[in-house]
Amino acid sequence: MTEEEKLIRFNSLIEQDEKIEPKDWMPEAYRKTVLRQMTQHAHSEVIGMQPEGNWVLRAPTLRAKKILLAKIQDEGGHGLYLYSAAETLGMDRSTMIQQLHEGKAKYSHIFNYPTLNWADIGAIGWLVDGAAIVNQVSLQRTSYGPYARAMVRICKEESFHQRQGYEIMAHMMEGTKAQREMAQDAMNRWWWPSLMMFGPSDKDSWHTQESMHWKIKRSSNDDLRQKFIDKTVDQAYVIGLTVPDKDLKFNEATSHWEIGAINWDEFWNVVKGNGLCNHKRISHHIQFHNLGKWVREAIMAYAEKNNQLQTSN
Amino acid sequence: MTTNEALFNFSLRIADDNLVLAQRLAEWCSRGPILEEDLAITNISLDLLGEAEDFYEYAASLGDEKKSADDLAFLRSEREYFNHLLVEQPNGDFACTMMKQMLYAGYAKHFYEALLNSKDETLGALANKGLKEVKYHFRHSSEWIIRFGKGTEESQLKCNKAIEELWRFTDDLFEMNATDKILMTQGISCSLMEIHPLWKAEISHVLDEAGIAIPEVNNAIKGGINGLHTEHLGQLLCEMQYLQRAHPGAKW
Numbered sequence: 001m002t003e004e005e006k007l008i009r010f011n012s013l014i015e016q017d018e019k020i021e022p023k024d025w026m027p028e029a030y031r032k033t034v035l036r037q038m039t040q041h042a043h044s045e046v047i048g049m050q051p052e053g054n055w056v057l058r059a060p061t062l063r064a065k066k067i068l069l070a071k072i073q074d075e076g077g078h079g080l081y082l083y084s085a086a087e088t089l090g091m092d093r094s095t096m097i098q099q100l101h102e103g104k105a106k107y108s109h110i111f112n113y114p115t116l117n118w119a120d121i122g123a124i125g126w127l128v129d130g131a132a133i134v135n136q137v138s139l140q141r142t143s144y145g146p147y148a149r150a151m152v153r154i155c156k157e158e159s160f161h162q163r164q165g166y167e168i169m170a171h172m173m174e175g176t177k178a179q180r181e182m183a184q185d186a187m188n189r190w191w192w193p194s195l196m197m198f199g200p201s202d203k204d205s206w207h208t209q210e211s212m213h214w215k216i217k218r219s220s221n222d223d224l225r226q227k228f229i230d231k232t233v234d235q236a237y238v239i240g241l242t243v244p245d246k247d248l249k250f251n252e253a254t255s256h257w258e259i260g261a262i263n264w265d266e267f268w269n270v271v272k273g274n275g276l277c278n279h280k281r282i283s284h285h286i287q288f289h290n291l292g293k294w295v296r297e298a299i300m301a302y303a304e305k306n307n308q309l310q311t312s313n
Numbered sequence: 314m315t316t317n318e319a320l321f322n323f324s325l326r327i328a329d330d331n332l333v334l335a336q337r338l339a340e341w342c343s344r345g346p347i348l349e350e351d352l353a354i355t356n357i358s359l360d361l362l363g364e365a366e367d368f369y370e371y372a373a374s375l376g377d378e379k380k381s382a383d384d385l386a387f388l389r390s391e392r393e394y395f396n397h398l399l400v401e402q403p404n405g406d407f408a409c410t411m412m413k414q415m416l417y418a419g420y421a422k423h424f425y426e427a428l429l430n431s432k433d434e435t436l437g438a439l440a441n442k443g444l445k446e447v448k449y450h451f452r453h454s455s456e457w458i459i460r461f462g463k464g465t466e467e468s469q470l471k472c473n474k475a476i477e478e479l480w481r482f483t484d485d486l487f488e489m490n491a492t493d494k495i496l497m498t499q500g501i502s503c504s505l506m507e508i509h510p511l512w513k514a515e516i517s518h519v520l521d522e523a524g525i526a527i528p529e530v531n532n533a534i535k536g537g538i539n540g541l542h543t544e545h546l547g548q549l550l551c552e553m554q555y556l557q558r559a560h561p562g563a564k565w
Contacts, residue, residue: 292346
């Protein structure tokens with residue numbers, strides 16, 4: 001096949017909503033875009049273990065500790081799964097990690113916010129995972145096969161996390177004054193950053209158009225954000241939490257909740273590295289990656305010796 | 314001490330071992346040498362947490378006061394904890410954590426096996442459940458010790474340091490007190506003296522294969538089952554019990 005014929009075949013696959021598989025020919029720009037998005041997603045899962053891990057030793061009950069440990073394990077598992085799926089695009093995991101450490105690969109800005117009280121664990125499950133699900137449900141239809149299949153599996157677990165997070169918030173809102181204050185404090189700090197997780201408004205997002213054309217992205221940032229807002233505002237009301245937005249109002253005509261202006265300066269400031277925890281998240285990852293170097297070397301040395309033994313036998 | 318009180322103390326001891334070690338392993342969360350191992354360690358932590366919960370619930374059902382499993386875990390101080398000294402020791406590096414895990418899982422394996430014949434049905438059933446898990450924990454940690462022993466000079470050195478650091482806490486695993494005496498006469502628990510050589514043979518086998526010598530030291534430290542601990546336990550509990558202590562009576 002000539003290059004032109006390959007491109008025609010690729011475009012027709014996309015057009016017919018067929019999946020692109022690892023061995024299929026794909027334009028270099030498509031490969032790069034999917035790889036960027038998948039590694040960013042994998043890194044987000046792994047870096048996301050840190051803010052939640054911050055409370056695993058202080059979880060208030062045996063049940064809460066079990067749920068949180070299992071949840072963090074799920075996130076790590078998603079990271080592992082996504083790294084493997086991303087490797088089908090021709091980059092190995094160690095290179096992806098190197099790029100994360102060098103700042104060439106990103107992770108979701110949301111994990112640069114600190115977890116300051118136990119309700120933050122509830123807020124992360126309910127709001128952060130809740131926002132992630134809306135995005136990931138849409139990505140189940142993404143055009144790259146391994147990514148789409150990863151999303152199907154990941155969505156099942158994320159919806160558990162979202163319910164578990166909401167349960168923490170609901171319990172705390174039924175609790176003591178101090179617990180209710182913690183829950184509202186967490187809501188106040190996580191609401192806006194969760195809305196920012198969908199990325200800049202469509203008119204300002206330079207990745208959107210190209211990604212939509214290739215069906216990597218299936219819904220626009222603003223549409224997904226609206227879906228999340230409509231779903232979540234009602235849930236907040238049910239348990240007595242106040243949404244920290246004085247301009248929030250329900251539009252009867254459109255049947256949608258309308259929010260006030262998002263502070264995109266804050267978003268870009270955190271993306272640029274100035275959030276409360278950017279430095280800590282990356283330096284933590286680098287520190288423990290380096291501390292584990294001797295373990296990885298021992299694994300290789302042991303495997304090598306075993307291979308030699310087998311060959312000589 | 315009545316049989317019931319002894320059974321209560323005995324269940325607490327097992328629960329405390331599981332919880333304290335689970336807490337230590339959870340410290341590895343997001344700190345593993347490779348992502349796969351990060352998940353494995355927290356998974357083992359989760360197993361132990363489940364075992365702890367089962368034994369606390371059993372203890373709670375035996376106690377006179379109306380205390381829940383969470384009350385027993387989060388509202389007792391270090392002098393009221395009966396776990397062995399080994400499990401409360403800091404993680405150290407990955408070799409140290411795996412050595413501790415191998416030494417403890419090897420003990421738990423033989424201990425649970427002996428408890429399968431307990432005249433107390435619940436204890437036997439819980440031991441049966443725990444046994445399936447600790448067998449895997451033992452295999453997992455043993456494989457790491459062998460890998461390290463035969464890996465690089467550095468990994469071997471770290472393994473040797475780990476056994477030198479931890480060996481002094483191993484006699485403590487086989488200590489017995491009045492609780493054991495009462496339960497042994499009733500056929501509820503087992504003699505730990507009988508388990509000791511079985512454990513020693515099994516862990517020696519792993520260490521031999523790894524090329525690591527058991528240190529010849531005579532500095533055994535004991536006290537865990539009588540509520541005498543190293544200073545590390547208080548710090549661990551302080552962090553673990555923070556929310557329950559700061560908000561008495563709150564439901565979570």
